[in-house]
Amino acid sequence: MATEEKARPAAGAFDRFFHLSENRTTWKREILAGTTTFLAMAYILAVNPIILGDAGMPAGGVFAATAVAAATGCLVMGLWARYPIAQAPGMGLNAFFAYTVVLTMGIDWQVALAGTFISGALFFVLAVTGVREMIVNAIPNQMKLATGAGIGLFIAFIGLQKAGIVTDDTATLVTLGDFRSGPTLLALFGLVATVVFLVLGWKGAVFYGLIATTALGVATGVTNEAADLTPDFASTFGQGITHLPEAFTGQMIVVILTMLFVDFFDTSGTLFAVAGQAGMLKDGKLPRAGRAMASDSIATMAGAVFGTSTTTSYIESSSGVAVGGRTGLTAVTTGAWFLISLVAFPVVAIVAGTDAIIAPALIVVGVLMAKQLGGIEWDRLEFAVPAFLTLVAMPLTYSIANGIALGLVFYPLVMITKGRWREVHPIMYGLLLVFVGYFFFLH
Incomplete structure (x- = not known):
């Protein structure tokens, strides 16, 4: 009895801090929700080391950094912004980092990390000053939708390559892979399993698809080695900071602008979508928007x-x-699970050791992102042309930056041709000049 009496004041303070009663929820429900969110996004722990590993980064360092970054984002979002929204290194942004910045543009991953740090600092300044919201509002919604869908196509294309479903060809550039190959068959099984879980409405379908594919891979011997995901902070810690002076170049300006652009819409769209689902928007606006946008x-x-x-x-x-x-207790719970994952790396390592296991997750994430295609007004050429060029340029040039740049060059040009130049925000004309310079002088 005495224990219960002592617990009540603490519970009251806990309730007041997270506004549990005000939001008609309980700590048990919030912890369940946070755990559910973690299961739905835990695939990033295995996928991120694979994608950034393609850029030459040590898997153990990336794994540790992924867990720490996710935990930090979740805790800041939960404790400061007080929203049930989890954060982690983003799909699409990691692909841009690895395949565009490092592999295509030839920038060292250490310098790319420096650019990421600078973009984060700019994010923070723009968020707390309200400029970030102004820039987001300047970009037409059609281009935001095209960017999200185009990144989805790019991620799916990478997944199809890792699965062996699509391979290179000297005559046609790409062609169908060998469906008799063990890894390809395993990837196809994983794709089917993940889609089934998704269609059945299972929370964490991508995560469960990874587990099912891993189990079959181990049973059949296709998964015969595990990636070394032993947390190795020393291999990557501080590398970006030491290379900060090298990040102030023309090439890196384009890289940082692209990171800003993609994260602008990724975070903003997610915040408004999830907050709307939770009934937390007030008159269509997001309370504490500055804090929420600064968390990432x-x-x-x-x-x-x-x-x-x-x-x-x-x-x-x-x-x-x-x-x-x-x-925010939901996000705090998710963050706690990411910290716990630092000691669960042997399990994640099995998943990350085989491309065929990761591939279905990439393809399905691409499908989910591509649903934004439905919001594009294809019957209006002023939207259809720049949106289409954005979509196709990302996978076909293997670059998210190229897709964004091409779309933002053509949008104001088409609007000028239509005699609707006054409807284009001045910021868009500034971006037009930046990306024309990118194609002709910096690319």
């Missing part, structure tokens, strides 16, 4: 110091909201 910038800077690409809000947070998550 703090996590981005922390992640860049430890060794990973840009951190952003995850749409998988909607799975936690669907089971009742309404407060």
Whole structure:
């Protein structure tokens, strides 16, 4: 009895801090919601070391940085912004980091981390001053949708390559792979399993698909080695900071602008979507918007110091909201699970050791991102042309930056031709000049 009496004041303070009663929820429901969100996005722990590993980064360092960046983002979002929205290194942004910045543009990953840190610092300044919201509002919604969908196509293309479903060809550039190959068959199984879980409405379908594919891979011997994901902070920690002076170049300006652009819309769209699902918007506006938008910038800077690409809000947070998550305690719980994962690396290592296991997750994430295609007004050429060029340029040039740049060059040009130049925000004309310079002088 005495124990219960002592617990009540603490519970009251806990309730007041997270506004549990005000949001008609309980700590048990919030912890369940946070755990559900973690299961829905835990795949990033295995996927991120693979993608950034392609850029030459040490897997153990990336794994540790991913967990720390995700935990930081979740804790800041939960304790400061008080939203049930989880954060982690973003899909799409990690692909841009590895395949565009490092492999295509030839920039060292250490310098790319420096650019990520700078972008995080800029995110923070723009968020707390309100400029970030102004820039987001300047870009037409059609281009935001095209960017999200185009990144989805790019990620799916990478997944199809890792699965062996699509391979290179000297005559046609790409062709169908060998479906008799063990890894390809395993990837196809994983794709089917993940899609089935998704269609059945399972929360964490991507995560369960990874588990099912891993189990079959181990049983059949296709998964015969594990990646070395032993947390190795020393291999990546501080590498970006020591290379900061090398990040102030023309090439890196374009890189940082692209990171800003993608994260602007990724985070903003997710925040409004999840907050709307939770019934937390007031007159269509997001309370404490500055804090919510600054949370990912703090996590981005922390992640860049430890060794990973840009951190952003995850749409998988909607799975936690669907089971009742309404407060920052949901995000705090998700962050705690990411910290716990630092000691669970042997399990994650098996998943990360085989491309065929990761590939289905990439393809399905691409499918989910591509649903934004439905919002594009294809019957209006002033939207259809720049949107289409954005979509196709990303996978076909193997660059998210190229897709964004091409779309933002053509949008104002088409609007000028239509005689609607006054409807284009001045910021868009500034971006037009920046990206024309990118194609002709910096690319």
